[in-house]
Amino acid sequence: MKEHATKAAAFIKDEARTDWHDESLWFVRSRRDKAAHGIPEWEQLRELASQIKDHTLSHLDEYLEAFEAKAIENGVTVHWAADAAAHNRIVHGILQEHNARRIVKSKSMLTEECGLNEYLEAQGIEVVDTDLGERIIQLKEEPPSHIVMPAIHLKKEEVGELFHQKLQTRKGATDPQYLTEAARQHLRQSFLEADAAITGVNFAIAETGGVVVCTNEGNADMGTHLAPLQIHCMGIEKILPKAEHLGVFTRLLARSATGQPSTIFTSHHHKAKDGGAMHIVIVDNGRTTQLGRPDFRNSLKCIRCGACMNTCPIYRRSGGHSYDSTVPGPIGSILTPGIDLKKYSGLPFASTLCGSCSDVCPVKIDIHEQLYKWRQIIAEEGLLPTAKKQSMVMAGKVLSRPGWYKAAGKSARWVTRWLPRPLIYTPLNTWGKARELPEAPKESFQEWYRKNRSAS
Amino acid sequence: MSKAHIIKAIQAVRPDPCPLPVVPDFEAGDRPVREVFGSVAAQSGSRVVRAEDFVGLATAVRTIYHKEIKIATPLRAIQSDIDLQQASPADLNGIDVAVLPAQLGVAENGAVWVTEADCVHRVLPFITQHLVLVLPEDRIVRNMHEAYAQIKIDDTGFGVFIAGPSKTADIEQSLVIGAQGARSLTIILT
Ligand code: SF4
Numbered sequence: 001m002k003e004h005a006t007k008a009a010a011f012i013k014d015e016a017r018t019d020w021h022d023e024s025l026w027f028v029r030s031r032r033d034k035a036a037h038g039i040p041e042w043e044q045l046r047e048l049a050s051q052i053k054d055h056t057l058s059h060l061d062e063y064l065e066a067f068e069a070k071a072i073e074n075g076v077t078v079h080w081a082a083d084a085a086a087h088n089r090i091v092h093g094i095l096q097e098h099n100a101r102r103i104v105k106s107k108s109m110l111t112e113e114c115g116l117n118e119y120l121e122a123q124g125i126e127v128v129d130t131d132l133g134e135r136i137i138q139l140k141e142e143p144p145s146h147i148v149m150p151a152i153h154l155k156k157e158e159v160g161e162l163f164h165q166k167l168q169t170r171k172g173a174t175d176p177q178y179l180t181e182a183a184r185q186h187l188r189q190s191f192l193e194a195d196a197a198i199t200g201v202n203f204a205i206a207e208t209g210g211v212v213v214c215t216n217e218g219n220a221d222m223g224t225h226l227a228p229l230q231i232h233c234m235g236i237e238k239i240l241p242k243a244e245h246l247g248v249f250t251r252l253l254a255r256s257a258t259g260q261p262s263t264i265f266t267s268h269h270h271k272a273k274d275g276g277a278m279h280i281v282i283v284d285n286g287r288t289t290q291l292g293r294p295d296f297r298n299s300l301k302c303i304r305c306g307a308c309m310n311t312c313p314i315y316r317r318s319g320g321h322s323y324d325s326t327v328p329g330p331i332g333s334i335l336t337p338g339i340d341l342k343k344y345s346g347l348p349f350a351s352t353l354c355g356s357c358s359d360v361c362p363v364k365i366d367i368h369e370q371l372y373k374w375r376q377i378i379a380e381e382g383l384l385p386t387a388k389k390q391s392m393v394m395a396g397k398v399l400s401r402p403g404w405y406k407a408a409g410k411s412a413r414w415v416t417r418w419l420p421r422p423l424i425y426t427p428l429n430t431w432g433k434a435r436e437l438p439e440a441p442k443e444s445f446q447e448w449y450r451k452n453r454s455a456s
Numbered sequence: 457m458s459k460a461h462i463i464k465a466i467q468a469v470r471p472d473p474c475p476l477p478v479v480p481d482f483e484a485g486d487r488p489v490r491e492v493f494g495s496v497a498a499q500s501g502s503r504v505v506r507a508e509d510f511v512g513l514a515t516a517v518r519t520i521y522h523k524e525i526k527i528a529t530p531l532r533a534i535q536s537d538i539d540l541q542q543a544s545p546a547d548l549n550g551i552d553v554a555v556l557p558a559q560l561g562v563a564e565n566g567a568v569w570v571t572e573a574d575c576v577h578r579v580l581p582f583i584t585q586h587l588v589l590v591l592p593e594d595r596i597v598r599n600m601h602e603a604y605a606q607i608k609i610d611d612t613g614f615g616v617f618i619a620g621p622s623k624t625a626d627i628e629q630s631l632v633i634g635a636q637g638a639r640s641l642t643i644i645l646t
Contacts, residue, residue, distance in 0.1 A: 024629050039564075041482045054474040061466040068459075074610070080459040132635060133626035149626065156628045176630040187636055192546055208610040218582045218622040218637025225579035225614075226545055236462065241476065243609045247601035248479060250617075251564070261496055261565035262600075262619040265582075265637070271613030273578055284462045292469030 003385055004350040008318035022316040024152060029310040031259025032360065039251070048248050050364040053301035056239055057291065063206040063239045064282065070209025071280055074271045079281045084114035087283045091116060091198065091231060092123055094279050098229045100125075100195035106213070106220035107131040108200025109147055109304055110233050110283060113326045116198075128190045130219040132183050139166045145320030147327055148257050148306035153319050187219070197223030201234035202303070203249060204280075207242040210270035211280060214253060214263040221267055232269065233281045236288070237300040249303060252362035256305040290338045295373045299334050301363040308357035308367055314350050323347060330357035334370040337378070345383040348374035479601060489563040489596045490645075497566030497643060500620035501633055507590075507646040517555055517588055520642055525552035528584065530576050540576040548577060554584035561596040561643070562603045567619035568643060569603065572612040581618060587638035589618070593645045
């Protein structure tokens with residue numbers, strides 16, 4: 001795999017586009033701030049959400065079993081999948097049983113993580129993603145670059161050209177209203193013809209055995225209520241104990257995600273429609289392993305709001321694709337190393353550790369601290385990216401010898417002051433890429449302190 | 457098989473028990489809930505009107521939308537252009553306006569609770585071009601905590617909070633109203 005830094009370097013080559021991407025996300029982040037500040041008990045809600053999740057994770061087996069029992073009582077068929085392959089097999093099995101060939105799917109990071117679309121397509125089953133952003137990237141044959149706004153990296157001109165080719169819209173048309181209308185007409189046909197609908201799950205309620213799905217477009221509902229078969233796929237960590245806890249989480253989710261006071265549709269599914277069938281697939285796929293890591297289990301509290309991405313200075317300037325992981329950004333950088341440490345060893349370094357992610361996280365995950373802990377593990381296991389390894393070894397030597405440290409400081413101050421630019425910003429200086437060195441002070445702190453102390 | 461496997465894996469590693477916190481009663485603001493509901497709903501693109509400003513519900517709907525619209529409703533006060541009991545879900549694709557009774561409104565986010573029992577067909581509030589919800593004014597609560605305390609989410613097989621017309625901002629963050637669901641939402645307070 002190419003390093004995050006390499007892919008990010010490719011992304012920022014287009015400076016205007018980088019700025020545009022950065023600003024789009026910052027705009028969403030500002031809306032989140034406004035929405036959060038409108039709720040006097042915001043910080044209390046975050047604390048409650050965090051504690052409810054802690055409690056649930058510490059009784060996860062009991063809640064999952066209670067959930068299953070209640071769902072079965074409601075007439076729902078419940079399946080358990082240990083990993084992605086089992087999940088895909090189970091979903092395919094349900095579809096076969098119902099003779100379903102045309103599937104509409106609403107946004108689900110879990111099915112993305114499991115590679116469900118590719119799996120089903122290889123079996124000759126047609127899958128149409130129905131969230132507008134997801135449909136765009138599906139037509140473009142790209143993965144999502146953000147968990148809430150999957151096509152945030154694309155410009156309207158690109159969407160216009162894509163729709164012109166795939167949906168026969170007017171050549172050169174770029175008006176979002178017009179393009180959305182074209183997608184609406186196109187998707188409506190898919191909804192009416194679908195044999196089955198697949199959705200992700202935002203929350204699953206142990207007390208009632210039901211699942212809650214949140215969307216703005218209404219696409220999950222168009223799918224589940226029209227198709228005779230509905231399948232909901234959820235990770236084991238989606239459980240909440242009781243309906244009353246939805247009060248806390250629905251207040252946090254949309255405000256954190258987009259700054260809206262609520263998602264437009266918060267749908268509660270408990271039983272199949274008349275004459276229909278409802279299935280729920282509960283998936284582990286590495287989550288129990290993460291639960292077993294005390295330093296990292298907090299990451300399972302994530303409600304996938306995307307706020308940590310929108311605020312992250314690295315994500316905003318490197319784009320979601322540079323992470324090469326289903327969930328990108330800060331939370332992706334602590335989740336994915338848990339799945340494949342070797343492959344994703346670069347991700348915990350895709351951060352300035354500024355902590356902004358932890359500040360906005362509605363369930364108070366200590367994201368930046370976990371990033372730091374992953375770095376230590378990666379260093380211990382000898383998986384450091386080469387450039388980092390060399391500079392770290394050097395830094396370690398210098399920092400452990402006061403004499404070297406003083407000398408190094410002196411020469412660095414001299415170098416940045418007097419050396420010509422091309423010599424400092426050589427290709428060897430990876431730090432200097434896209435960064436400007438601060439002007440070096442004439443004297444070191446030690447020198448300044450000595451002088452000023454004796455003067456006073 | 458998989459189930460036993462997953463449950464065992466959880467039991468092997470699950471954290472020490474953490475207590476379940478009690479959600480307190482948060483302090484109420486000064487503004488009346490009806491007023492907050494109206495302004496928040498309007499910000500989300502909903503139209504909020506009062507039934508008493510019109511002569512009957514039917515006139516309200518036909519005044520707000522066009523006269524020649526095709527209406528679907530289980531309400532007796534309005535003539536339905538389609539027999540909802542007989543119709544199949546796909547028949548509802550040509551409906552212009554669905555008028556449905558609603559159970560509860562939430563001031564803090566302008567959301568309205570609608571259940572399967574209210575809409576006859578689950579898909580009706582989504583597949584219709586425009587949606588009208590009829591909500592008793594005294595059924596507006598402050599926030600989502602109060603809302604969940606008042607409803608039973610599993611009373612029927614399906615229930616939904618609807619907080620505005622269907623929308624998307626997936627193309628360059630430009631807000632477009634009318635994505636896959638209803639293009640407009642009118643809430644008539646009775
Ligand atoms: S880690 Fe927190 S901020 Fe990031 S997506 Fe998850 S819940 Fe949202």
